[in-house]
Amino acid sequence: LLRNVAERLRQGVRDADVVARLGGDEFVVVLTDVQSQDDVAMVADKLLASMHGVFTVDQLPLTISPSIGISLFPDHGGSADVLLRCADAAMHHAKESGRGNRQFYVSSMDASALDVLQQERQLREAIAHNHFVLHYQPQICLADGTLQGLEALVRWRHPERGLVGPDEFITFSESRGLITPIGRWVMREACRQLKAWQDQGLALVPMAVNFSALEFRQRDVAAEIAAVLLETGLAPQYLEIELTESVLMHQTGQVLGTLNALKALGVGISIDDFGTGYSSLAYLKRYPIDKLKIDRSFVADTPGNSDDVAIVTAIIQMGRSLQLKTVAEGVETQAQIELLAGLGCDLMQGFVVSAPLDAEATERWLRR
Template identity: 45%
Template sequence: ALDEAVERAERRRAEEALRESEERYTLAVQGARDGLWDWDLRSGGLYLSPRWKEMLGYDEHEIGAAPEEWLGRVHPNETDRLDAQLRAHLDGRTPHFEFEHRLRQRDGSYRWVLARGLAVGSGTDRAHRIAGSLTDISERKKAEEELLRNAFFDRLTNLPSRALFENRLDRALRIAGRRKDYTFAVLFLDIDRFKDVNDSLGHPAGDQLLAAFARKLEGFLRPGDTVARFGGDEFAMLLEDIRDEAHATMIADRILKGVSEPFPVGGHELMVTASIGLVLNSPAHDGAGAYLRSADAAMYRAKSLGRARLEVFDDKMHARSLELLTLEKDLRHALERSEFVLYYQPFVSLERGAITGCEALLRWIHPTRGLLLPGEFIPIAEETGLIVPIGEWVLHTACAQLQRWLGAGLPRLDLAVNLSARQFNHRDLGAVVTRALDESGLDPARLKLELTESMVMGYSPQTQRTIDFLKHLGIELSIDDFGTGYSSLAYLKRFPCTSLKIDRSFVQDVTTDPDDAAIATAIISLAHNLRMRVIAEGIETEGQRQFLERERCDEGQGFFFSRPVPADEFLLFVKRT
């Protein structure tokens, strides 16, 4: 009798444990809002859960139990790949089934979903059943498409970006290499005195002018030509398959005349002019970069000769190139002459208003040209490899400075330092970082290294080893300028980054542009779901700060709080705050 009582008690405990397990599973499925499917490969029956059908806009009884109910709704571009993925798993060639695809909804539109599944066999027999889940990933796909578009198109004008322009210029170079009768021209265009428009009418008027100017330029395109915005008021055009220089200059002259007509902007009729530099393909240029530099030099010559004119690149324009060479020579001696300084810009908690850290920003005090910003010399440093010793100096100097501040009683602050692609890929990076920490005595947890999206996405075993080593030291990694690179959200799961920065281009108009607001909100939500902190850069107004705080962005950076300032001014700023 005692044995029977024990057996009944154990059976009750087992049943209770099973019931609790089933409840946990049910709650997990309901919480995840995933659809479920179960395919009996022997009978051909396919179970689709109510949530599966609901995702596509159907009631529970409107879809039957045949495999065609699923497979027949797959987008035609993805049916073959879905079939291949299923077969690979059922044949035992993959450990599990996972495939992103589009399914046709009741209204005829398509929704992005992620199907996951696992096959079940019987002993050594072929799989007789496969079951899994279906997740709605349409919002993620929408965000990915938006981020990808931002990498190749300018958000203000909808023109191709520099990246896409260089891609098409590379293609033109390949065609020219195959066809001796193929000629192309590259034009650099700059709106004359554009700064006056911004200063007198404000940046919104300047943006309106840029958009209108872009539409005007598009009107001069022939089939196959490209016009792109490079940033600010700089534009570039690629004229493909032209007859000769006279043909190219004729098109450029028409552009000069066309853009000199008045532009209606903000209740004003703006009369603007443009300066254009032109270069034709020739053996003297060995790549896209060389053409862009030559067209840029020709454009600057047009500016210097009075603006509102066209200049064709020739040998006399090497002066600009010589100027860059001189700058490179000076750059090689800048370290030994102690001409570099660091400025610091604070990070501020949007919830508490407290300073949480700072970013170290490089400046060059040139002996004849004065204070130079990174954009004026970092590209040269990258190209020549000087960025490696310069970057090492930045890291050592910034770590030592923060340690001095902490030793003087400042609150615990984090320090962010940008890494360039060349630094990140250098084999000695780990040793450089270790040395900077050891010599300064700084706690590794206080150091944050900022990487760009393209650096993280350029995966290689060396990349992984570098990231693993930095994480082993206890250093935080952050994605800088998120949303401006060749974005794929998958890499965020793969790499152990603890924070990301929303690029200033998304912050600028969050209070006036619903699309920018939606993108910023989506990035914040995405990062938080991946347990990452979010910093918004480029905050300049109280309205932007309030919006980002409301959307639970963690920290902010920008002129609203403080411009980048020298070390002594930053110390005073922190003490005052």
């Protein structure tokens, strides 16, 4: 797809112009000998039009909606760095304006653009120097209180703000093409840490690791996981992959093939935040799923909110009829524990059991 896009870009400009790929899915076009802003707009519109047609990759028709940001010399800057930064700011403005359009740089874009560039620079440095840490949250059996699993949750050791949760940087890292190295580090570190605890006779339970939809579609997940398990010496049954419903909405052979390959490895598969996405129940029978995680938004107002109680009840009953385990997230009160236990929910995690803890504190918790 990238090669096809590059070819259309080259065909849309003159031989004297420059077409380059910066990385990921970002390209730069440098137009020489430009007479007016209208000329630039005309070329940008031509390039957008050239991308409207269907791309065929391996007999699969694909469509894209590119966003173009434009900066002009010398109006917006006197150096390549400044011009690139301004074009980048305008491109992000084009994305926020609905994609598939072009925007000229204006100075009001600067503040947000600088924030984005600063965050990207800091995140790249964090990746280069492993400035991440994992916290772990236990999953407990509601019937007998035994430990049944741990979930690995990544934190960014931010140079100015201290520990930053995934909600604040995972989506951003996806948009900047940085999710893969973060995801690889999380997977390896979670497996390494669990194996270290098991070697001490602790935590003979699965470790759950979250995968974003983007990671799952872009990587050979099954091969990478097999390699990490081999490298760390962790037995496959002690690893669990958590996916959101959006991954399963792409009804492709690739998703089914990957999930079947994970199942063949012996790795568990959970659906995270169940009920908050598309909730097309067809995928529950199509894919080899082991657990449904009931989103905290449904648990938070129970038992007082009858609608939420009804939703939680339905998910638990559906899980039982499909022979899937159910895990309630965000459990914080004894009343919630009693409700969930009475409904037949299998597992729970939340502050009533333990907040997510760093490795040292988790080890102390495990030794209790």
